[in-house]
Amino acid sequence: MKQLFEQYRSVKWILIAGAILIGWLAYADYTGWRILSFNSQQQWGASGPNGHK
């Protein structure tokens, strides 16, 4: 395993970035989050606006 890690050391940042993006995709798909959505969805709580997504 260590040897495999050493072999792919030169592309470690791509692997790390890829893992983060796939994690983001999994979270977004599971929660119904539209990634990079710029529509006008607004959220209002009982005490006022909570922001928008």
Added chain:
Amino acid sequence: MGNISGFYQCPACSSPVTFRHADTNYIACKQCTAILHRKDGQDLRAVNFDRIPDQNSVIKTGSKGVWEGVAFEVLGRVRFWMTESVCNYWTISFANGKLAMLAEGYGMYSILTPTTTDKHVTKGYLDGIKPGMQQSFESGKTHIAVSKDEAKRCEVEGEFRLPGWRGSMLFFEYMGTDGTGLELHLGDASAVTAYKTIATSHSILQLTNTRSTPYTDKRTTCSICKKNNVLKTSPFAQSFGCSGCKTRYIVNSKEHVIISGTNGISADFDLDIGQKANLFNVSYELVGCCLKEETGPYKSQWKEYTLYNSLDGFAFLSEFQGHWTFVREQKETPVLLKDDSNSLEHGGVEFHIYNDYRFRILDSRGEFPYNIYDNESTHVREFIAPPEMWIREKSRNEGISWYHGSHIGKNEIEKAFGKTVPQQIGIGAIQPGGMVDRRKLKLVCIALVVMAFAVHLVLSAFMQEKEILTKTFTIGDTAASAPSVTPQFTLTKWRSNLEFQLAAPVQNSWFSLDINMVNAGTGEEFSIDEGVEYYSGYESGESWAEGGKETSTYLSSIPAGTYFLKLQPSADPNRPIPGFSLRVVNDVPMTRNIIIIMILLLILPVGTYIRSWLSDRKRWENSDFSPYNYDES
């Protein structure tokens, strides 16, 4: 030779002599200067050997170590003076009773265990062997001749095994295609001894009871300028340049120094002899420097610095246009079946030919572990896989030598030596900047894309896609009607989305719907507005249309709870519509997410690939073997 250890009497001084191992055949008498030889069934006989006059080695008789889990002790050694090198063959006795050799010199270590060959090897079979030739000593295995050398002088100490010595010995070194080493020692015509060789290191051997101050300086006075030169790496120093004048010297096997010409020019070296530096966790002293020039049409010049550490031996720093390479000779090397191979594979990495040249020395100072002044016929081929390289040197005298090079940054050199060194020009042969293995990059990209798709497909398969509402609403003929309120519905998933599919029969008009989704329990509201517009006509003989009558929008990441919708429609007051239809679906898959992630996933690898390609293209500009075409630029 007897099978038991024996007690004898020294024929020179009558002192008792005890052999510790049954398979050794020589011993140095501890009481007098005699070297004694034992043969099967015969008494000891004094023979003519030189005793090692200095102690120049880290290892000594009595040193201990471990090899493949078995402890050993050093019994003695033979120091052979080869054509252009010196090598110690230590006789080692293992705790399990076996005997082997530990070859040591220049910081390289190999264990030699006696072996047999399938073929009966004779002197005639070995005559005419040249480095690079292929032979077979075991069925199904090809051996490549690495070197052929001769020792005409040896010195000894302690108790040792030396079969077949008759005043000289030939050494044949082979590398099998399976990476195993074979060494043949040919003394007298009838005695060819074969050894299986395995390269190792002092750390693997776990050497103990070694010499703490192993080396003593050797002083020699220049016959031209009378300057006193101090050789710190004797007996390994085989040539040196006088520190006072331009005279070149070589050291022969009798340790005499002989003038070998003069340096042509006087170069400015950036690092100084005597400087100490820690590189790759080894403390080195700089003992020599030289300026080399390629003898081909390009006349490229580079500086090479010789470093020395008593345990790790020699290393070299090569500097070309501000790019530094740390180089060490290796015994565990690639195997090339053909001299003109343009690539090689080692350790799972493919190396490609970058340079092919011969060189000469323009200037030299300090000492060198080989005769650097007779290497103009040495054929050098460099194979690169940045940040590493393999250098293959093939010479008439020394056979084939392999050196492994690693890129070392300018900053690291400056930090290690405390000196400013020249700025870099262009891209170095093994400079890693921007360089990645593009094959690995492609593999990683494919793996990431497949994983992203798999994650998306699996999660999409478990989406509920539950229809919340499908209804057609009627609206009055006013622009803004009263809001409609839907029955309550429940979202059961922790967080989920809702898709609103809106359709309205607009014709050259617009329609807009404000959607408020209210949590019946908490009063929390999520709102969004969406509209449709559709315009069409006939103009200049052509019909046109823009917009649409259907659209969809989403509410993202809505918490679980019971909700109802408040819908506030508004339409073009000049062209009212009868109504609109709305379909609401909860927890729908979003293809858009995977598309965006794919784009983001590929940005970094594609950028890295382009940067690597440009950098690599520039790197290969200095090579005759470039895989790139530069004609169009």
